[in-house]
Structures are given as structure tokens and as C-alpha cells.
Amino acid sequence: MHYGTIPYDVAHLLGATMLVLSFALLYQRRVAAVIDIYALQAMVLAAAALWQGWAQGAPQLYLTGAITLAAKGIAIPIALHRIVRRLEIHRSVETALGIFPSMVLGVGLVALAILVVLPITLSAQVLTREDLATALSVVLLGLLAMITRRNALTQVVGFMSLENGLILAAVGITGMPLVVELSVAVLVLVAMVVFGVFFFRIRDRFDSLDLHRLDPISTQR
């Protein structure tokens, strides 16, 4: 795959779309919209996995794409919307940082990712390098989204967006064994169950998903 050929361009486009959606996650304030953006990003990730499966001739990536689409693109967003409705947290999300500073930080992180990955001059695979830079950017933006949000649910979405970046990195590497992708897909589901447990326990006791309100031990240790 080289610059200017169709497989390269499409893969690059899909990766860049995920990156743009990561930025959208950073500035979006309504909980429902945050979940929708996450779903969209997961769908783009599924498309990227399917495309890589075709371009690399690696049929196991079709499976990764299908799992991603079903679990992260459809099932998890539906579950999250249901949680939002049940807990009645439609209101907008408090952020610890304004939109402008977080966007500036985000751009800085993308620049950092490119600078870090750029020295990797792989002889054969240009795409791997570009893909890795994009994936690292998505990972870092997911981290930033987690830091700038105060609400547990949006933090969770930031975390899952971070994991989207990880899968993007994994599918972009030719010949990477399937083990990792499959297990990640399964584990995200498992992690989701754990999150669910948390939501209901937190809800039981505090009437809120705002982590700021349950901070008694950090002040009295």
C-alpha cells in the first residue's frame, strides 16, 4: 500500500474520520450526543477494520469489524441511552475545562503523537506509520476527554473512545494475530458489565453520577 492508491487513501480517510469524531467528543456537552458520537466512531472503526481485512487479505479482521459494529456501534450505545433515561441525566455535562482550552490541548496532543511516531521509519509499510500516529492521537484524545469530564458516564465514553484508538492501531498492523482483537472486543463487553454494576451502585447511594460528590476519602486520608 502506498500513498495515492485506493487502499491507502480509504484507510487514511477512515482513521482521520475517527480522529475528527474524537475532537467532537471533546466539545460536545449533551450526554445523549456524546453517546451518539461514540457510536459513530465505533461504526467508523468497524468500517476501518473491514477495509483493512479486505486490503490485507486477512479475513479474521472481518470478524473484528463485525464484533465492533455489533457491540460498540449498536449494543453499548443502546445500553448507555437506556441508563441515561433511567437515571434521568439528560442535562448537559459539566466540564472541568472550557471548550477552547481543551481543543488547543487536543491539537497539541495530536502534534505530540505525530512527533513521537514520525521517527519510526519502517521500510515497507508507510500506512502502518500513519495509522499508528492516528491511533495514538485517538488514544490521547480519549484520555483528555476522560480528564476534562466530571461526569462518570462521559468519562466512561472517553475511556471507550480510547479503546477504539487501540483497536485502530491493532487492525492497522499487517499480520498481527487475532488474539488481541478478539479478546479486546470481549473484554470491552465485560468491562461494560462492570460499569453497569457501578452505575447502579452509585445511583443507589448518591442520586447522582457526578464523581465529584463522592469524594469523601480523598480529603480525610
Add this chain to the structure above:
Amino acid sequence: MNLLPPADGLVVLLPLLGAITLGLVANHRIAARINILFALATFAAAVHLAYDPPPPGSFLLADRLSVHLALLTSFIGASTSFVSLGFIEAEMTAGLLDRRRARLYHAMYQALLAFMLLALLSDNTGLVWVSVEAATIAGVLVVGLPGTAEAVEASWKYFIVCGVGIALSLFGTIVLYLAAEPATGPGMAAMSWHTLLPAAARCNGIVLNLAFVFLLLGYGTKAALAPLHNWMPDAHAQGPTPVSAMLSGSMMNVALSVILRLRLLLGANAGAISPGPPIMALGLLSVLFAAFTLWRRNDVKRFFAVSSIEQGGVVAFAFGLGGAVPVFAGLLHLTLHTLVKTAIFGCVGWAAQRKGGQSFFRIGGLGHGTRAIGLLLAAAIVAIAGLPPFGLFVSEFMIITETMRRLPLLVIPLALGLLVGAWAMFARLQSLCLGPPTPDGGIAPAAGWTVYPALAHLALAAACGLLLPGMMSDWLGAIP
């Protein structure tokens, strides 16, 4: 590839089977005994693995390092299962746990053990990662088990901080594959420790650097190295005590062993950065940070969790220093710390149940009335402070003399941290074991469930201090 040959795979399959079985047993008394049976059987399987290791290239990586740590982990799992029996019994009597939670607790105990063993023994870096993640999830469930606001917060914090750490280490694992691919060829070979280490010199050095940064941050979080440690004191203070004991010793060992392997990998590659200094920096920072914050801790379990951060830092420092002697000393330190710290958590947990609270104001004067526990705890604190006759003195002595020989200036902060930490230990020893006894306010199990495992651990630690130039040194010396 041969998946899980039956005899060798038992060491991982048994606790997994145990987790499933215990998920079905509703009666907590029966469950606690089944838990002991499975933990003992797992230890037996680990001993078998040590005597008859599978050849390299099979599913499990049974080199000296992994077999040693698997033996240690399964031993801790077995001895702690006795402590756990008493602990759960008392918690149920006091009404602090219900049946559903006790069932989850026992299932997760075995799951935690299974995934830690798999992480230690797996040859595949991807599978190591999966096991660490699974062990983290099991740990999160257990820590949140008491269901109090503090426990929920602690387990949420544990999950988020370690979740991010784990995510970073997955990125590192992917990049590691990329770095190894030119040397080993595509496919499983680029993800197997036993093919990675011999091919280290031919890996892509720059890519290896990138992988190292992410893996160090990721597994450093699991090893609770400062500044990535802040989930650990909360998780230990809130979780059920037997699990605190397992997490404190064994989870840290899993992460530190990965860091040690990484160090060997990068050390053998000319194009990569020198891995020693970053690991040493994290280790030294942990020692200093923990030593000085020990003074401000009022919660007994939190106090000893911070002490684990300190000891983990000593081990990381030794691993970072590199070379035969420091790595040997680091492994010895890690082994003995695990033994002693598990004994401490056993005693402290018992005392917290009896006194009905876990702050230092509630627990004091254990030497009166509860003499066996008080004496054992005092001995264990002396051991963890690094005094003879216990083996931690030997390992710390070796690490300090080796540092003095190679990097004399670093001895000052290291020794300062160790001294301040030991001093804090003695300050607490006074009130915990010697002072006037505080009133009892809770229900404690029969002391025997705690005393005998703790006694066994301390006897082993003392034996390593007194008889070290024997079997133990041959065994550990063959690792690096």
C-alpha cells in the same frame, strides 16, 4: 500450536474451574473450604510445574522467573485461603457481608488467582495483557464488594486508573509486535517471550523505545510505582483484607516481572534507549514518596499499602540497576516482601475485625490479650523495616552495596527513603503492638486461621535471612 497441555495447564485451569464452581456454591462455609481445596491443588500443580517444566515453545512459558513467581503466587493463594475462611466467617457473623456477596467474593478470589498465574506463565505478550486486564476486573469487583460509599469510590478509582494504565500497555503491546516483527517474522513468534528475547538485538530499536514507554507506564500503574500509584492505598484500605494481601504482593509481582523482561529485552538491543534509568527513576520516586507519606497515614491498611509502594519501588530500582547481583537481590526482595506483607495484612485484618475499625486510634496494644497476633505483627514489621534476622535485610544490603559500587550518589536518596520508611514502621509498631490495649468493638474469627499462615510466611522469611547461601541462592541465581 498445542493449546494447554493437560498436566502443565492445570496450574491455570484449576483456579478457573474453582471460580466457576464457587460461583455456584451458595453456602459460604462450604465455599470457603472448597476455596482452600482449590488453592491447595493449584499450589500442588505449580510445584509439579517447577519439577517438570514444559519445553520452551509450548503454551506456557516455564522459565525460572515465571515458575518462581507462579510458585510464590500459588503459595500465597493457598495460605491466604485459610485466612480468608476466618475472615469471611467473621464478616458474615457481623452482618457486614450477605450470601450473594460472599459467593461473588469466593469466585473472584479464584479468578484473581487464575489470571495472575496466567499472566505470569503465559508465553504470549497479548495473553499476558488479557490476563492482567481480567485480573484487574476481578480485583475491581472484589474491592467494591463491601458496598459502602468508600468501597465503591475506591473500586471506581481502581478501575479508571488501572483501566487507563492497561489501555496504555495494550498500545505498548501492539507497538512491541511492530518492533519485533522484522526480527522474528510475522505471526505468533513476534508476540512470544521465548522468541522475543533471543531476537532482541535484531528488533527495531526506535519502535522498541515507543513500546517501552507505553508498557512501562501501563505495567508501572499495575505495579503502583509513583507517580502512578494513587489507586492502590484506596483499593487496599477498602477491599476485603485477604484480597488486599493478594493484590499487594502478587499483582505487583506480575507487573514487575513484565518490567524485568522488558528491561532484558531493551538491554539487549543496541538501537534502543537504555531501559535502566527510567525504571530506576520510578523506583526511587516510589521509595521516597512512600517513605515520607507513611507518616501521614491514619488507616492501618492504607499505611501498609503505602509501604508496599515503597518496597515495590526498591524492587524496581534494583531491576533498573541491572546486572546479576541487583536482579538477584530484587527478586529476593520481591519474594520476601510478598511473604511478609501477606502476613502483615492477615494480622492487621484480624485486628481490624476484632477492634471494629481500621484506624490507628482504634487498633493498639495488640501485645496484650492477643499475644500471638501482636508478636507476629511486631516480627513482621521488624522484617518489613529491613532488619535482621529476616531476609529483607540481606536483599536491601545487597542492593545498597551494589548501588554504592556503581552509582554512589544514588545511595543517598535510596538510603534516606529506606531509613525514613523504617522509622515510620517503628513509630507505628509502638502503638500497634506495645501500647495500652484499645477496647474491642467487633467480631474476630479464631486467631488460628490467621496465626499459622502468618507464622509460616515469617519462618520462610527468617530462613532466607539466616540460611541464604544455600538452595535459595542457587534457585534465584539461575533466573537472570
